[in-house]
Amino acid sequence: PLTDVPIGMWMSAAVLDLMPGTRRASQALVAAGLAGAVPTVLTGIADWSALHREQQRVGLVHAAGTAAASMLYSASLVARYQGRDAAGRAFGFAGLSALFAGVYLGGHLAFRQAAGASHADQLAHLVPLGWHDLCAAEELPDGWPVTRRLGYISLFVLRDGDEVHVLADRCSHLAGPLHQGRIVTDDNADTCVVCPWHGSTFRVADGSVVHGPATARQPSFETRVTEEGTLQVRPV
Ligand code: FES
The missing domain is CATH 1.20.120 (Four Helix Bundle (Hemerythrin (Met), subunit A))
Structure with a gap:
């Protein structure tokens, strides 16, 4: 440059x-x-x-x-x-x-702030504070990633038994669609997603990088399911 x-x-x-x-x-x-x-x-x-x-x-x-x-x-x-x-x-x-x-x-x-090589923008400025309804929890397939939208943002959503993991869907490397990636487990038996474009691997629990080429953590969301069965998310 x-x-x-x-x-x-x-x-x-x-x-x-x-x-x-x-x-x-x-x-x-x-x-x-x-x-x-x-x-x-x-x-x-x-x-x-x-x-x-x-x-x-x-x-x-x-x-x-x-x-x-x-x-x-x-x-x-x-x-x-x-x-x-x-x-x-x-x-x-x-x-x-x-x-x-x-x-x-x-x-x-x-x-780190996604102005150049990282495309994993920090989402706090795009998502208001607090919990947001995302979808009905029961519509999520078990063990199979899907994408859902929260306002302008595409999210990667993976139900894993009773747990639901939510990350930003655009890969922090070059914005590949993580919901089209493979689900694998790493050496610590943590569930990970492998980006379909260049193979960056992220832990679904917190978005941390297991393998590059991505260098930045994938933005992640806390999740909870309401009594009515609605999945809610808020940025970490
Ligand atoms: S876009 Fe995901 S690894 Fe390159």
Whole structure:
């Protein structure tokens, strides 16, 4: 991705800054990183505009970290052009620290908040707090996954004897339909579902990942059955 350009350039510049006789090379790398940061920021703004509120909050802090890094590297470049190499290196290392903070939050957005590689969005912002009626418990086949809708969200529903397990249906890897997956048991005899697309395996009790390629837990729901026999769910 585009982010690799400024990150790669600036990390390389930091390595060269630790070596003697590399002034011109590290100056060129800092400048190249700044040039690469411009399209990265523009695509970041476009991505950010499509996120929901919780993601946008983290996105703003992520942007603040990377903006601070860009400003520090700009100051570093100016200092280097003025021949103030020690100041240039100091600004560069400060910029790298700010960059790492921003990159960490960018990773959190992508892999944990479903803005990128993870498609298992946290559902709390989509599902109001409290219990929600889902369907009649008796209509669920035993041991066979089905899908049910809760508002806009598709859910994976598996009845296992007296227990009912409910997960988000879109796989956290690339949004494969879990209700079409195989039901298996893992080494601890826990019931799991295997995604039909690339084989990610999740425990149905809590959505935890048993096998990748998924890296993020599948969002899960608590369940209960009312006296009238209605299955109710609420997000964990
Ligand atoms: S979409 Fe489920 S493993 Fe890839």
